[in-house]
Amino acid sequence: MANNIVEPRTLPGFMELLPQDQIEFNRIKRIIESTYEQFGFLPIDTPIIEDSKVLLAKAGGETEKQIYRFEKGDNDLSLRFDLTVPLAKYVAKNYGVLSFPFRRYHIGKVYRAERPQKGRYREFYQCDIDVIGDGELSISNDAEIPSIIYTVFKKLDFGKFTIKINNRKLLGGFFESLGLEDKITDVLRIVDKVDKIGKENVKEMLSDLGVDDANQNKIIDFISAHDNTISYLDSLNIENDSFKKGLEEIKYVSKYMNSFGVPDDYYKVDLSIARGLDYYTGTVYETILDEYPEIGSVCSGGRYENLAEYYTNKKLPGVGISIGLTRLFYVLNEYKLLKENTQKAISKVIIVPMIDDLTYPIEVATKLRARGVNTEIFLEEKAFKKKLNYANKQNIPYAIIIGEDEVAQNKVTLKNMETGDQSTVSIEEIGL
């Protein structure tokens, strides 16, 4: 037999957690999921495998190289690389039976054959919400999004964070007003880098692009922090339709922040946020952990004009955000931000029988389970010490020890595994 042993390895770039970490991962996933439901989003679950022709209708360049694509029988198949393309397909396919605005959440694995490196995964969870309108979609939806981000990250409790918003129309309109209408995409791409490369390098790159000194300074001023960004934008008095529309939108979104329960210090208009240049057309979002800005955005998204133009002639505008859970979990772990005190066990109690006849211990377990208490019974014949050792390693908070005396008295010995305190009580008195 030994000759045929295959080394049981997991591929690089694929996260596979030990149970203790998986419990914490699932806790975070459930908080995200329950918050999405709290805001009335509907679940969908699409296949991981799609027809390549459908999945890659839009993709190209870098993305296409990273696709897991293969043939099976006569089919050209690909694994999904995000949850947005499957959403576009889903909405176009089910257009006639869905109610709009269509509010959906989707938490699932996606696949990209990236070069494996620390914190980069080839299989990773995305946790997405999007609101899709039929033809049009109220700007009010853009105002609700930060409220969802706020609720998720407040519950997750990884420390103070800031939701940064901007509006692509503002940026585009401003660059137009400087006479840079033919360079907007390039300027955006450069401006987007300011956090990483600094202002001086941005100016140099703008200079290389042919932007003159005066405009370089105006751009740097614009994307710098302002005491009151909205007042600053008003004070610019820029007569440009895109700019004015963007200003109107960002004012509207900001107006409702407090009503949506987002405190002032968790929300900031930041004119340096550019994001997904080709796709987003209005509001854009990033979320920064204040103490760890180097992590980058932990939740991003924005407004787009046309979700499914490759699948339908219907105009389907939307707004959405995504949390890259697998990378987030990796980073939280690296930064030791995962909670030490949160539940690290599934069971609340483990029953440790010290007798051969298991009838009574099993009855106790059955009663506790019926009360909704997650309960494990240690069923192996081992020495008492080994049994308790197992319970300790599982981080199960309570043990119930049952020997001859407990059976005779129709009671149990309940032990707090953290403090070591124990007392003999009736089943009814077990307060778990």
Next chain:
Amino acid sequence: MANNIVEPRTLPGFMELLPQDQIEFNRIKRIIESTYEQFGFLPIDTPIIEDSKVLLAKAGGETEKQIYRFEKGDNDLSLRFDLTVPLAKYVAKNYGVLSFPFRRYHIGKVYRAERPQKGRYREFYQCDIDVIGDGELSISNDAEIPSIIYTVFKKLDFGKFTIKINNRKLLGGFFESLGLEDKITDVLRIVDKVDKIGKENVKEMLSDLGVDDANQNKIIDFISAHDNTISYLDSLNIENDSFKKGLEEIKYVSKYMNSFGVPDDYYKVDLSIARGLDYYTGTVYETILDEYPEIGSVCSGGRYENLAEYYTNKKLPGVGISIGLTRLFYVLNEYKLLKENTQKAISKVIIVPMIDDLTYPIEVATKLRARGVNTEIFLEEKAFKKKLNYANKQNIPYAIIIGEDEVAQNKVTLKNMETGDQSTVSIEEIGL
């Protein structure tokens, strides 16, 4: 644009539900998951893509043909076709850091390129639990399994069901006692078909195999229903080690059924259950919906000697069960067994503003959400009727209507969408 439209189709053999059905699917999945946790099983989540050399260490024949296998770069990759092989890999890989008995649950998608037909899927969810011992594993674990099946299907509430158990050692020992020790596998394969082909055909096939008339009748008697199967087995007085061991095991398992909360009429020893001939070595389980036996088993499993022999020399016996959720959901839907009355909406209430300024409606939503009430706000500017029409289609049980009067009074109008009853109340009085 119209020229480049790709038809937004989903591949045949892949289940993709509309939101209403997805809600019900998720409800079932959560019941299974929470029950597995109630019994103290730990979650794991392994990659869908594995190294082919690892994943296919054991596979062969029919299974291998159905594998989605492909190359990416220098890697020979395969999609998992069950959750047992990944478990074997996981336990062998993490042997040194896991606590045994290792109790794990895993709910995830698996892939088989079967010929698409009604009720057969190429991507489907399996919901597995297994208890893995290190070297040995107490038979008590076999007794706990029916308790888990009972709790899951009782909660799911699809009508009366029966958990059928048998023991492979009993069957093997009985056939040995008839002098058929060199035909055991073939006899098992034939006997396993009795539900589908009937007793006469079983006899004919046994005859073709060279089993004489007397033994044919003994086998048919054996696998037929008995008033008290355990007494029947005792009365046979068979002096065969395997038979005696199997009888001892099935007695032990049956002994604890009541303590584990499984009522007598939900549990039955059935000597015609054979299952997974190569893999199982002791107790085997099937679960039948009493009113729909033609559906076949909705939850099956059993005891095996050696989980991970292809990955390690350690002996890792285990016992487990699996629910094929995707097929189960399909079948329940076909048989109209999905509950009509269960929650078909995510939101408990939808707020319908009849005013332009959304401040007050948003504040109401924020308060309800903070109370844990899943709340949607209809944010689009539409006619009132269209707004209520949307709410109706979503099956959301309550609507909160807010117009000028409600704002002035600092109240809301709460409407029960089923009865049509409505009343004007303060936010504090909303009893959702």
